[in-house]
Amino acid sequence: MQGNGFKIGCIVAFLALTIYYLYPTVVWSLEQNYMEELSPSERAQYQEEEQQKLEDLRTRTLSLGLDLQGGMHVTLEVGVPQLIRELAGENADQLLNDVIDVAAERSLENDSDFINEMVAEFESRDPDARLSRYYRNDAMDITRRSSNEEIATFLKTQRQSALDRAIEIIRTRVDRYGVTEPSIVKQGNNRIVVELPGVEDKERVRSLLKGTARLEFRLAADAQEFRAFVNSVYEYYDNYSQSADTADTAAANQFNPLEEVLVPAQSPYLVGYATPDDTSRVMDLLTTEEVQRILPRSTTMMWSANPFQGQGGSELYQLIGVRTQIELTGDVIEAATVQFDPATNVPEVSMTMNSEGARKWGRITGANIGKPVAIVLDGFVFSYPNVQTKISNGRSSITGLDGVEEAEDLVNILLSGALPAPLEILEERTVGATLGAESIQAGLNSILFGLGVVAIFMIIYYRTGGGIADLALLLNIIFILGILAAFKATLTLPGIAGIVLTIGMAVDANVLIFDRIREEQRTGKTLKASIEAGYANAMSAIVDANVTTFFVAIILFSFGVGPIKGFAVTLMAGIVASLFSAIVITRVVVDYLTQAKKASVSFG
Amino acid sequence: MRWFETPNFDFNGARKMAYIFSAILFLVSVGAILTKGLQYGIDFKGGKEFVLDFENPVSVVDMRSDLSEPLGATPELKLFGSESEILIRTDNERPINEVQQIITSSMTELYPDNPFTVIKTDVVGPRFAEDLKSGALQAIIYAIVIIFIYILIRFRNWTFSAGAVAALIHDVVIVLGIFTLLADLVPFSLQVDQAIIAAFLTIVGYSLNDTVVVFDRIRENSNVHKGMDFMPMVNKSLNDTLSRTVITSITTLFVVTVLFIFGGEVLKGFSFALLIGIVLGTYSSLFVASSLVVELEARTKKS
Numbered sequence: 001m002q003g004n005g006f007k008i009g010c011i012v013a014f015l016a017l018t019i020y021y022l023y024p025t026v027v028w029s030l031e032q033n034y035m036e037e038l039s040p041s042e043r044a045q046y047q048e049e050e051q052q053k054l055e056d057l058r059t060r061t062l063s064l065g066l067d068l069q070g071g072m073h074v075t076l077e078v079g080v081p082q083l084i085r086e087l088a089g090e091n092a093d094q095l096l097n098d099v100i101d102v103a104a105e106r107s108l109e110n111d112s113d114f115i116n117e118m119v120a121e122f123e124s125r126d127p128d129a130r131l132s133r134y135y136r137n138d139a140m141d142i143t144r145r146s147s148n149e150e151i152a153t154f155l156k157t158q159r160q161s162a163l164d165r166a167i168e169i170i171r172t173r174v175d176r177y178g179v180t181e182p183s184i185v186k187q188g189n190n191r192i193v194v195e196l197p198g199v200e201d202k203e204r205v206r207s208l209l210k211g212t213a214r215l216e217f218r219l220a221a222d223a224q225e226f227r228a229f230v231n232s233v234y235e236y237y238d239n240y241s242q243s244a245d246t247a248d249t250a251a252a253n254q255f256n257p258l259e260e261v262l263v264p265a266q267s268p269y270l271v272g273y274a275t276p277d278d279t280s281r282v283m284d285l286l287t288t289e290e291v292q293r294i295l296p297r298s299t300t301m302m303w304s305a306n307p308f309q310g311q312g313g314s315e316l317y318q319l320i321g322v323r324t325q326i327e328l329t330g331d332v333i334e335a336a337t338v339q340f341d342p343a344t345n346v347p348e349v350s351m352t353m354n355s356e357g358a359r360k361w362g363r364i365t366g367a368n369i370g371k372p373v374a375i376v377l378d379g380f381v382f383s384y385p386n387v388q389t390k391i392s393n394g395r396s397s398i399t400g401l402d403g404v405e406e407a408e409d410l411v412n413i414l415l416s417g418a419l420p421a422p423l424e425i426l427e428e429r430t431v432g433a434t435l436g437a438e439s440i441q442a443g444l445n446s447i448l449f450g451l452g453v454v455a456i457f458m459i460i461y462y463r464t465g466g467g468i469a470d471l472a473l474l475l476n477i478i479f480i481l482g483i484l485a486a487f488k489a490t491l492t493l494p495g496i497a498g499i500v501l502t503i504g505m506a507v508d509a510n511v512l513i514f515d516r517i518r519e520e521q522r523t524g525k526t527l528k529a530s531i532e533a534g535y536a537n538a539m540s541a542i543v544d545a546n547v548t549t550f551f552v553a554i555i556l557f558s559f560g561v562g563p564i565k566g567f568a569v570t571l572m573a574g575i576v577a578s579l580f581s582a583i584v585i586t587r588v589v590v591d592y593l594t595q596a597k598k599a600s601v602s603f604g
Numbered sequence: 605m606r607w608f609e610t611p612n613f614d615f616n617g618a619r620k621m622a623y624i625f626s627a628i629l630f631l632v633s634v635g636a637i638l639t640k641g642l643q644y645g646i647d648f649k650g651g652k653e654f655v656l657d658f659e660n661p662v663s664v665v666d667m668r669s670d671l672s673e674p675l676g677a678t679p680e681l682k683l684f685g686s687e688s689e690i691l692i693r694t695d696n697e698r699p700i701n702e703v704q705q706i707i708t709s710s711m712t713e714l715y716p717d718n719p720f721t722v723i724k725t726d727v728v729g730p731r732f733a734e735d736l737k738s739g740a741l742q743a744i745i746y747a748i749v750i751i752f753i754y755i756l757i758r759f760r761n762w763t764f765s766a767g768a769v770a771a772l773i774h775d776v777v778i779v780l781g782i783f784t785l786l787a788d789l790v791p792f793s794l795q796v797d798q799a800i801i802a803a804f805l806t807i808v809g810y811s812l813n814d815t816v817v818v819f820d821r822i823r824e825n826s827n828v829h830k831g832m833d834f835m836p837m838v839n840k841s842l843n844d845t846l847s848r849t850v851i852t853s854i855t856t857l858f859v860v861t862v863l864f865i866f867g868g869e870v871l872k873g874f875s876f877a878l879l880i881g882i883v884l885g886t887y888s889s890l891f892v893a894s895s896l897v898v899e900l901e902a903r904t905k906k907s
Contacts (some may be wrong), residue, residue, distance in 0.1 A: 067870070075732065098767075108731065111738065181834065203701050203727070426732035432723035435655070442868030449866055450859035457855060461605045494799060497871055500863045501806065501878065504856030505813070509846075511855070512817065515848045518606070541820040544758055546812040551750050552809035556802055559743035561736070564802045571806070604605055 009587050014580065015475075018482030024060035025485060031057065039279060062485040063181070065492030065566055070433030071197040072205055076170075076423040078190045080114050083421035084155060085164050085202050088134040094133055099125065100247050115190075117157065119152045146449070159189060162420035167192055172416035177409075187561075191426070202430055208409055211379050212419040215330025217396075220372040220384060221299045221321030229321075230271055232294050233286070234258060258285050260415050263316070269372065270315070271319040273310065279317055281305060286319075298327035300324045305380035306402045319380050321375045327364050330377075331392075332357025336414040338407040339397070347407040349398040351414070358394025366390035377410070419595050443496035449501045451477070458507060462514050465603040468589045469510040472581035480570060480579035491572075492566030502574030506547070509582030514539040514603050527601065531590055535583070608847040614833050615890055616841045616898060622891035626774060633781020643787040645797030646693065648737040650730035652703055653693045656711065658720040661687035667711075674710045675703070676901065682793060685869035689723070690794075700727045714824075740801040746809055748772060759819055763900035770817045771893035775811050775884045776804050783873075792872035803877035810856070811885030814849055815893040821845050822894070834901050838894050846890075853886040868870055 009532065031054065035043050047054060066073050081104040088096055101119035109116070122131055131151040132144050142154055168185055170192065174182045183195040199205055237258045262285075263276035265271065274282045285291070286301060294302075299321050307315035335352040353361055363375070365387045372384040375398050383400040401407045458466035480499055484491060517534030525533065553575065556568035593601045646653050664681045667690065672678045680693040696703050704725065711720060728736070748769055755765040780796070787794045821841035829837060860882060866874040 052657075107746045111735075130677075201702075206701070221692060424729075425727075426729045428725070428727040430725045432657075432721065434657070434721075435723040437869050438869060442866055443872075445866045446859075446863045450862040453858045453862060454855045456859065461851065493868075493870055494802060494874070497863060497867065497874060500859050500867070501856070505810070505852070505861035507855050508813065508852045511851045515845075515851070519844070523609075537824070540824075541817045543815045544820055548751060548808035548816055549756055550806050551754060551867075552747050555743050555747045555750065558803050559739050559746070562800050567802050571809075576611050596858065 004588055005417070007584050011585055011588065014479065017486070018479055021482045021485040022478070024057050025062045025481075028057045058181075060485075062481060063261055063488070063490045064440070065495065065563060066195055066197060066429070066436075067431050067493045067563055068436045068443075068491065068496075069194065070200070070431050070436040072199045072202060073427075073429040074194045074196075074205070074209060074425055075187070075427035076159040076166075076192045076194065076209060077426050078159075078163055078166055078192070078422060079158055079422045080190050084115070084118065084161065087155070087158060087420070091134045091136075095125070096122075108192050112259035115152050115155050117145070118155075119148050123148060145550035156189075163190060163192070165420050166423065169416050169419055170194060173412050176412040176416070177205075177208060178313070186276060186361070192423070193561075198433070200432065202428070202429060204405065204409060206425065206428075208413065209271045210423050210425065211413045213330060213413045213423050214376075214378050214418055215333065216376040217328040217361075218322040218324075218326055218374045218376055219364075220269040220367060220374055221323060222296075225296050226269055226299060229299070230264075230322070231294055233291055234264075235497070236290065236294065237285070258261055258282070259381065261285070262319070263310075264546050265318070269321045271321060273316040273318055275314055275316060276307065282319065283486045284425040298324055302374070302376060302379060302381050304400070305377065305382045306400055306406075318363035318381075320374065320384060322376065322381065322384075327373075328357060328360055330414065331416060332360070333414060336411045336413055338404065341399070347401055347404045349401065349407050349410050349414070351398070353396070355394070358392065361396065362390055362392040366392075410491075439493045443493060443500075446500045447496065447503070450500050454503055454507060458510075462510075462604040463602040464593070465510070465514045465517075465590075465601070468593075469507055469514070469582070469588050470515060471589065472510065472578075472585045473503065473506055474584060476574075476577045476581040477503070479581065480573045483573040483577060484570065487569070487573075490566055491570075491571045492563045494563045495570040498570030498574060499566045502578060505549075505580065506574065508539075509542045509578060510586060512542055512545075514581070514587070517603050521603075528594060531594065539583075543567075546575050546579055606847075608843075608850060611841060611843045611846045613846070613859060614839065616895060617888065619891060619895035619898070622895060626888075626892055629781070630774060633778045633784070636781045636784040637777075639785050640787075642784060643795045644734075644737075644796030645793070645800075646726055646728050647797040648733050648740070650728045651693055651695050651732035652700060652723040653691060653724075654704060654722055655684050655689060655724035656705060656707075657723045658688040658690065658718050658722045660718050662690060662715070662718065664690065665713075666729055667692075670714050671707065672743055674706050683791065689869075691740070696849060700725070703768030728885050736798060740798065743801065744776070744804065744808075746781045747805055751808070751812055753818070755819070759823060764819050766900055767895075767897035768812060768819070769892045770896050771885075771888040772808050772811055774892055775807055775888050777882060778881050778884055779804065779807060780876055783877070792869065792876070792877075793875065794873050797873075799874045800877055803874045803881065806878060807885055810882060811888055812851050814852070814885055814889035817848065818842055818845050818889055819897075822897075835898050838898050840895060842890060849890065853882060856882050871886050 031264070035046060038046060049119060072145040072172045080331070081100050083096065085092060085100055099122045103114055103121050106112070107114040107117045120133065122129065129396070130144070130146070131148050132142060132146040135142055135146075135154060136144060137150050137154075142151065146154075152543045163186060167186060171182075171184050173183065174196065179196045179199055181197055183193075185193050187193050194209060196205060214537065234256070262272040262274050263282045265273060271286075300323070302320055302322055304320060307317050310316035332353045333351045334354045334357075337350050338347055338603045340347055368387050369389065370386060372386050374381045374384040375396070376382070377398070385399070398410065403465060447493045453472065455470040458469050458473075462469065477499065480502065483489075484495075489495075513534050516538040517530045519528065520530035520537075550572060553568045553571040556571070557565055560568055590601060612634055664683060668681045670694065671681070675694050675696050677695065679696075680691075682691045682693075683689065684691040692707060694703060696706075698706075704722065708722065716897060751772065752765045752769050755768050758761055759765075783796065783800070785793045822838055822845050824843070825832070825837050825841050826834075829840075832840075857879070860875055860878045863871060864879055867875055
């Protein structure tokens with residue numbers, strides 16, 4: 001029994017730790033069951049009273065992955081090329097734009113770092129030129145004489161801080177949205193993974209995450225100039241269709257592609273109306289090089305953010321001509337609230353500007369009485385009210401919203417600040433709560449059935465030894481859950497699969513030992529000597545077999561994302577737990593049984 | 605109960621047969637992969653997937669043709685577990701909300717008496733899919749390299765490393781081949797996605813587990829029976845560990861079969877890969893890995 005005192009100590013300590021870490025999970029699920037039986041009002045009251053305790057339990061409980069509890073998983077990417085372009089500000093020229101475009105494409109192709117590609121491309125075009133001419137920044141110690149290398153480092157820091165800022169902003173927005181236990185983490189140097197348990201309103205989350213909150217105030221396009229442009233575009237497409245389709249039928253000759261998709265408008269600064277399906281086609285037709293050449297440089301076209309009901313109930317978006325010049329940007333906004341138009345009770349977002357903004361706003365409105373000012377958010381026109389009088393108190397409001405929800409989201413987006421660069425959604429996965437619940441049930445069934453089948457088999461095959469291995473197996477599963485809870489890992493469906501698989505493989509160490517004991521017995525050794533030799537000789541095979549599997553799990557963990565990581569974690573926890581239970585626990589039990597002579601031990 | 609008490613199978617004698625068997629499986633798999641191509645899932649190909657849960661059973665064939673026109677191309681449709689759950693996969697490039705709008709409005713119109721809910725959506729951009737694919741490939745390559753090195757360090761013999769790694773590649777390629785061949789024949793998804801890569805790496809770990817135990821015994825036996833020829837010794841080691849190999853395979857197969865049957869639709873392909881992988885892994889550690897070590901040892905000795 002020498003040394004077993006220490007082993008028993010280990011087992012007790014390990015068990016105590018496991019119980020400590022799993023206890024909140026058990027209590028939490030009991031609380032959940034209890035609350036389920038309460039009526040909604042009772043439940044609300046209970047949650048109110050026990051808020052602290054519940055919150056404390058919830059944070060310490062073994063958390064379930066989105067695939068098990070339902071929710072939304074989104075991978076976003078910061079538009080680094082746009083960010084770098086904007087950092088250059090007014091210094092950007094055609095050369096820089098070209099370099100950025102080429103580098104963006106190349107970094108995608110070669111899976112390489114965008115900034116490195118950009119520097120390389122810039123230097124290959126003109127070896128003597130310096131990037132510092134675009135990125136001079138006295139505050140950051142970037143002077144005209146800074147080397148390209150220094151600039152690259154500077155840009156990388158900027159990228160890093162843009163990513164951090166984006167994460168902060170998203171966190172604020174998500175918190176305001178009211179998701180419990182959201183997870184927002186950085187991935188690599190330009191990606192953000194957002195996990196929102198329980199969220200199923202994808203549309204809302206998408207606009208919440210992607211909205212850069214670039215708020216701009218622009219004047220509407222010059223009416224006369226713009227009207228002339230619209231007319232010449234129609235004229236252009238009249239001619240275009242005739243020249244392009246000369247070989248075609250007469251009917252095709254009459255076909256003006258723009259008329260097919262765009263309903264002309266009468267208003268001086270409106271190009272026209274289009275259905276949601278046609279907007280991209282309209283933009284294709286209006287952004288050809290020829291058309292852009294006709295368009296006056298001072299003017300840009302933008303879609304309205306929300307549709308209005310056209311005749312016959314169809315939804316129509318407006319295409320509006322606005323000035324290219326931005327009069328005022330959203331950084332002057334100090335506060336934003338949802339308000340309701342007293343006459344119509346329609347929600348709108350009311351904004352207050354700081355003193356400098358208010359002064360400018362007063363000047364702009366004063367000089368443009370009777371003309372429309374467009375309020376543009378993230379490239380879409382929310383409203384373009386006519387200026388009635390000079391506004392000197394710095395107040396303005398966004399109307400034309402799609403309801404209270406949108407107004408509230410907009411306030412959140414405005415208040416959490418502008419994202420440093422646009423975000424693109426690379427990946428999006430949503431699992432409904434019912435499917436999650438079904439998965440949990442399926443996983444639990446698998447664990448129980450698997451455990452049962454293996455346990456029965458082990459007893460039939462190894463008799464007492466099998467029974468001892470079963471005990472170890474049971475403790476093993478509890479240990480795995482304990483390890484997962486201790487490391488704050490998340491249990492996913494593949495994670496459950498990992499546990500099931502561990503059940504099958506966990507007995508391996510015992511199979512190795514027991515088979516070895518049988519072998520030793522065949523050579524004529526006593527039971528005690530066989531057990532001694534069996535454990536000793538099986539050890540190197542057990543270690544090698546488990547170390548290699550552990551390596552594989554580490555690789556899975558480093559390269560896998562999302563649920564695969566969950567699988568890798570359970571696999572690792574499973575290996576550690578099963579080694580402990582198969583070597584230490586079974587040994588103590590076997591020793592106890594053989595030495596106390598209370599029972600005869602048989603290995604089948 | 606005792607199986608394989610003192611077995612004396614001539615594994616190495618059967619190795620020629622095993623080579624032929626393995627070679628056929630391997631070549632058929634490579635052929636299938638090359639001609640038919642791997643059936644990538646949404647993770648590695650990009651695209652949009654929706655799972656709809658209807659109140660009553662539906663016909664996949666009808667829906668496929670019904671959705672072809674609104675989506676602009678024939679989508680992939682599969683039953684997802686039950687007769688009333690359906691998985692729709694499309695490459696339509698419109699924004700996700702528009703695509704979902706198209707699908708839900710067409711479905712509501714076509715099946716007004718059979719309400720449904722969208723229980724799962726997945727969207728993976730083509731660029732992200734590329735990243736996931738290269739990540740998965742790297743994982744498999746790193747796993748193989750690290751395993752090679754670990755065995756080299758533990759057994760101080762490159763032929764052991766080579767034998768083990770060859771057996772791993774053998775297993776993974778054949779599972780991939782079986783996936784490719786059966787993709788359209790089975791009623792569940794056998795597309796290669798991230799979960800399958802996890803399954804592959806697990807197979808790699810499992811097959812290695814088996815192989816390492818045998819190698820370990822070879823090492824032990826070569827210390828105990830110094831004068832013995834290498835081949836008979838390998839054979840003896842295989843027989844010595846046979847009982848363990850079979851018992852562990854059986855227990856693992858039990859649970860993986862349970863997982864396959866009860867684990868739910870999401871894990872079907874995953875547990876199927878494990879199922880084949882465990883059978884193959886057991887076979888390859890008995891017939892492929894150590895046989896290759898024997899061949900390589902014989903060759904290095906001669907030269």
